[in-house]
Amino acid sequence: xxxxxxxxxxxKWQKVWEDQKVNEVDVDETKPKTYVSGxxxxxxxxxxxxxxxxxxxxxxxxARFYRQQGHNVLxxxxxxxxxxxxxxxxxxxxxxxxxxxAENIANFKKQFKxxxxxxxxxxxxxxxxxxxxxxxQWVFTKLFERGLAYQKESLQWWxxxxxxxxxNEQVEGGHCWRCGSLVEKKSMxxxxxxxxxxxxSLLEEIDGLDWPQKIKTAQTNWIGKSQGAEIEFALASGExxxxxxxxxxxxxxxxxxxxxxxxxxxxKQLGAGDFVEPLTRYIDDAVKKSEIERTNDTKEKTGVxxxxxxxxxxxxxxxxxxxxxxxxxxxxxxxxxxxxxxxERDFAFxxxxxxxxxxxxxxxxNDGELISHGEGPLINxxxxxxxMSSDAREEIVAWLEQRQLGRxxxxxxxxxxxxxxxxxxxxxxxxIHCADHGAVAVPEDQLPVILPEIEDYAPKGDGKSALARxxxxxNTTCPECGKPARRETDTMxxxxxxxxxxxxxxxxQNTERAWDPAKVNYWNPLDFYVGGDHAVAHxxxxxxxxxxxxxxxxVDFKEPVKxxxxxxxxxxxxxxxxxxxxxxxxxxxxxIDQGYGADALRTYVLFMGPxxxxxxxxxxxxxxxxxxxxxxxxLVQEYxxxxxxxxxxxxxxxxxxxxxxVRKVTDDIRRMSFNTAIAGLMExxxxxxxxxxxxxxxxxxxxxxxxxxxxxxPFAPHIADELWLQLGRDGLVQHAQWPHWDDELIVEDTITxxxxxxxxxxxxxxxxxxxxxxxxKALALQHDNVARFVGDKKPAKIIYVPGRLVNIVL
RNA sequence: GGGCGAGUGGCGGAAUUGGUAGACGCGCUAGACUCAAAAUCUGGUUCUCGCAAGAGAGUGAGGGUUCAAGUCCCUCCUCGCCCACCA
Numbered sequence: 050x051x052x053x054x055x056x057x058x059x060x061k062w063q064k065v066w067e068d069q070k071v072n073e074v075d076v077d078e079t080k081p082k083t084y085v086s087g088x089x090x091x092x093x094x095x096x097x098x099x100x101x102x103x104x105x106x107x108x109x110x111x112a113r114f115y116r117q118q119g120h121n122v123l124x125x126x127x128x129x130x131x132x133x134x135x136x137x138x139x140x141x142x143x144x145x146x147x148x149x150x151a152e153n154i155a156n157f158k159k160q161f162k163x164x165x166x167x168x169x170x171x172x173x174x175x176x177x178x179x180x181x182x183x184x185x186q187w188v189f190t191k192l193f194e195r196g197l198a199y200q201k202e203s204l205q206w207w208x209x210x211x212x213x214x215x216x217n218e219q220v221e222g223g224h225c226w227r228c229g230s231l232v233e234k235k236s237m238x239x240x241x242x243x244x245x246x247x248x249x250s251l252l253e254e255i256d257g258l259d260w261p262q263k264i265k266t267a268q269t270n271w272i273g274k275s276q277g278a279e280i281e282f283a284l285a286s287g288e289x290x291x292x293x294x295x296x297x298x299x300x301x302x303x304x305x306x307x308x309x310x311x312x313x314x315x316x317k318q319l320g321a322g323d324f325v326e327p328l329t330r331y332i333d334d335a336v337k338k339s340e341i342e343r344t345n346d347t348k349e350k351t352g353v354x355x356x357x358x359x360x361x362x363x364x365x366x367x368x369x370x371x372x373x374x375x376x377x378x379x380x381x382x383x384x385x386x387x388x389x390x391x392x393e394r395d396f397a398f399x400x401x402x403x404x405x406x407x408x409x410x411x412x413x414x415n416d417g418e419l420i421s422h423g424e425g426p427l428i429n430x431x432x433x434x435x436x437m438s439s440d441a442r443e444e445i446v447a448w449l450e451q452r453q454l455g456r457x458x459x460x461x462x463x464x465x466x467x468x469x470x471x472x473x474x475x476x477x478x479x480x481i482h483c484a485d486h487g488a489v490a491v492p493e494d495q496l497p498v499i500l501p502e503i504e505d506y507a508p509k510g511d512g513k514s515a516l517a518r519x520x521x522x523x524n525t526t527c528p529e530c531g532k533p534a535r536r537e538t539d540t541m542x543x544x545x546x547x548x549x550x551x552x553x554x555x556x557x558q559n560t561e562r563a564w565d566p567a568k569v570n571y572w573n574p575l576d577f578y579v580g581g582d583h584a585v586a587h588x589x590x591x592x593x594x595x596x597x598x599x600x601x602x603x604v605d606f607k608e609p610v611k612x613x614x615x616x617x618x619x620x621x622x623x624x625x626x627x628x629x630x631x632x633x634x635x636x637x638x639x640x641i642d643q644g645y646g647a648d649a650l651r652t653y654v655l656f657m658g659p660x661x662x663x664x665x666x667x668x669x670x671x672x673x674x675x676x677x678x679x680x681x682x683x684l685v686q687e688y689x690x691x692x693x694x695x696x697x698x699x700x701x702x703x704x705x706x707x708x709x710x711v712r713k714v715t716d717d718i719r720r721m722s723f724n725t726a727i728a729g730l731m732e733x734x735x736x737x738x739x740x741x742x743x744x745x746x747x748x749x750x751x752x753x754x755x756x757x758x759x760x761x762x763p764f765a766p767h768i769a770d771e772l773w774l775q776l777g778r779d780g781l782v783q784h785a786q787w788p789h790w791d792d793e794l795i796v797e798d799t800i801t802x803x804x805x806x807x808x809x810x811x812x813x814x815x816x817x818x819x820x821x822x823x824x825x826k827a828l829a830l831q832h833d834n835v836a837r838f839v840g841d842k843k844p845a846k847i848i849y850v851p852g853r854l855v856n857i858v859l
Numbered sequence: 860g861g862g863c864g865a866g867u868g869g870c871g872g873a874a875u876u877g878g879u880a881g882a883c884g885c886g887c888u889a890g891a892c893u894c895a896a897a898a899u900c901u902g903g904u905u906c907u908c909g910c911a912a913g914a915g916a917g918u919g920a921g922g923g924u925u926c927a928a929g930u931c932c933c934u935c936c937u938c939g940c941c942c943a944c945c946a
Contacts, residue, residue: 728883
């Protein structure tokens with residue numbers, strides 16, 4: 050009898066799969082397709098970690114499950130290689146990022162292969178390879194043509210350590226998402242993608258996505274659509290007009306002052322008399338501070354009076370204009386009408402500076418509440434008195450519109466996507482700046498704009514990438530007029546590269562175009578996208594690009610991903626995050642090498658708990674899974690023992706257990722409940738061990754074991770193919786038909802019915818599966834313990850839930 | 860402050876439509892095998908009382924709907940995550 054030895058069988062089967070090219074696929078209209086992918090990894094020098102092991106165990110289990118179901122399954126892999134770690138390493142050591150990246154990829158690939166993941170490696174892509182970024186650049190030029198890529202001078206988040214600008218999504222609580230340093234505001238000319246033009250389209254499609262609610266909510270909040278009105282307040286002196294944005298135009302009669310953001314273009318000009326000096330000082334101070342610093346201490350409001358007044362267009366009264374940093378320059382119009390009676394922030398400000406508070410909505414305030422923001426009938430609002438505030442919103446906007454003092458307006462929190470990076474290791478922005486023609490896109494036949502090799506990768510903090518110093522490369526000619534011109538020296542945000550790779554997998558070697566629509570429309574959109582990160586950034590950008598491609602007629606669908614499987618993190622044994630400094634990192638390759646093998650690792654990470662939850666690694670836990678695989682192994686080795694006895698008494702029980710397990714495992718995998726699917730397999734194995742003692746007929750036993758192997762294969766593919774061979778089956782498990790079950794067979798002839806008296810369990814009886822309800826009720830009343838509780842009383846009602854229980858109500 | 864989740868044994872968790880709470884695993888424990896240990900196998904394991912049969916309690920707290928509630932409704936507490944002066 051052989052012992053279970055994963056380190057012997059796993060490399061053997063990995064080689065068989067590779068030699069037989071079993072995972073290489075092509076368009077095949079005769080089969081249902083399934084396209085599954087994890088979010089492609091950044092191949093760091095540290096190699097694969099438990100998060101990768103978890104993600105790709107989910108991906109591969111789905112891939113193998115649907116393959117066994119007869120689907121044509123695309124399970125590709127690629128590398129998200131542009132980015133700061135490789136460049137920082139290059140700056141430190143002088144090694145070209147491309148070289149380090151190639152080494153890291155080789156290492157990652159080897160590690161993934163040792164996991165036994167069923168990847169079609171002929172489709173491997175690498176975002177920093179010119180054959181890939183040629184098409185990233187091509188997409189850029191298409192967006193540029195459509196006015197969706199544009200340049201503008203603006204205040205931007207700037208990371209002083211990484212010496213680059215950052216997108217809003219890359220600033221976390223005022224700190225750089227990469228290095229953690231405090232970010233600053235800096236005014237620069239930058240490239241943007243006009244994602245705001247797609248705000249409504251992206252919002253509309255969210256509802257229909259089969260994605261976790263928390264991700265959908267996060268995206269909805271990020272887009273942050275709010276409907277309101279722009280209202281014009283004329284200055285009391287002079288021609289100028291201040292436009293404010295409000296979602297509560299119904300409260301305009303209560304607007305007792307205006308507040309401008311320090312960045313507002315009129316803020317300084319409004320200074321009058323003695324107020325000029327403190328106003329200027331306040332504005333200069335506030336603008337220097339980052340937005341985050343300003344918003345960090347939310348408690349205490351600060352601000353200064355400008356000395357100027359505006360006219361409330363509803364009341365005609367003079368209202369003072371203040372400047373305060375609680376109003377943000379970048380949202381709405383950068384100016385608000387303050388309605389202190391119905392807004393907490395305005396109230397706090399009014400209270401501190403002694404400004405008037407006018408109630409205009411009547412409502413029941415709870416004890417201790419000074420203001421209300423609920424709905425109610427208007428008061429102190431002229432001709433609108435008595436109207437419900439919710440109705441007044443439209444009426445008042447219409448009234449203002451008529452007098453040309455305002456209009457309905459929708460605003461979004463989302464800003465355009467800033468994509469230029471003053472760094473070397475990224476896809477060059479394919480633009481040439483010409484003195485006569487301005488920014489000109491590089492024509493398709495001149496793509497890719499190859500990232501040149503240079504000596505010194507370090508940015509010098511002058512707001513330009515190291516590319517600016519590659520004079521030979523920078524100097525070129527204008528595609529329009531042929532005169533000398535200069536290349537754009539910024540590179541693209543890495544998120545641009547990852548916004549279309551899911552399409553490239555469908556047609557990865559195409560040199561004529563980014564993809565063949567026929568192939569993409571066959572494979573895409575993804576059926577399953579697996580990851581545990583990028584709730585808004587990547588997952589919003591990839592949606593944005595796909596919406597654009599749909600508008601351009603390049604793809605037949607708007608949404609790139611049907612089902613998003615968003616998984617949790619695997620923490621260290623003590624429940625804290627794994628980190629090198631704490632020394633509590635589990636290396637999945639070590640786990641394999643310790644002798645547990647890839648099958649145990651894969652099965653264990655899926656058994657730990659529901660995929661969406663965080664879980665703590667347990668060395669005892671993986672040992673338990675190894676024990677389980679060992680039991681499966683041994684069960685097959687003892688095949689002859691069980692068959693020799695050739696008894697048939699247990700055949701029916703084995704059959705029932707088998708069909709039950711097929712149903713449970715199939716259902717559970719379909720609903721992503723891998724932990725319970727594995728638990729079901731354990732139950733089945735325990736049951737077979739018990740039944741094995743008495744033996745069975747050979748064909749029943751053989752089917753029981755073959756089914757076990759098939760159901761186990763998505764989780765533990767190596768042991769499955771090995772045992773499949775031992776059982777004398779042909780070929781690989783993945784080429785066999787997934788087992789079927791028969792609902793009729795699952796119900797045993799005799800079933801156990803629970804008996805309750807007044808809802809409390811008092812006993813059990815066994816009845817035939819098709820027993821007559823009246824008969825079951827009578828039997829229930831005869832049960833000794835039940836009779837004791839019923840006593841002399843006559844049951845008022847007897848409820849029978851077929852196949853489950855009887856409840857006797859007294 | 861806003862939004863979204865979640866609270867079940869010693870631990871991770873299960874209970875898919877309101878129908879026997881605690882599947883499965885870990886741990887613990889008793890036994891078998893062994894000179895012994897490991898490995899393996901078999902049994903037990905929510906708490907309290909009881910030799911047992913069984914009884915009582917029990918899914919964060921309190922109330923409600925129902926023959927029946929972990930599941931539905933209301934009030935509250937705690938924790939986690941995301942966003943956060945967005946007018």
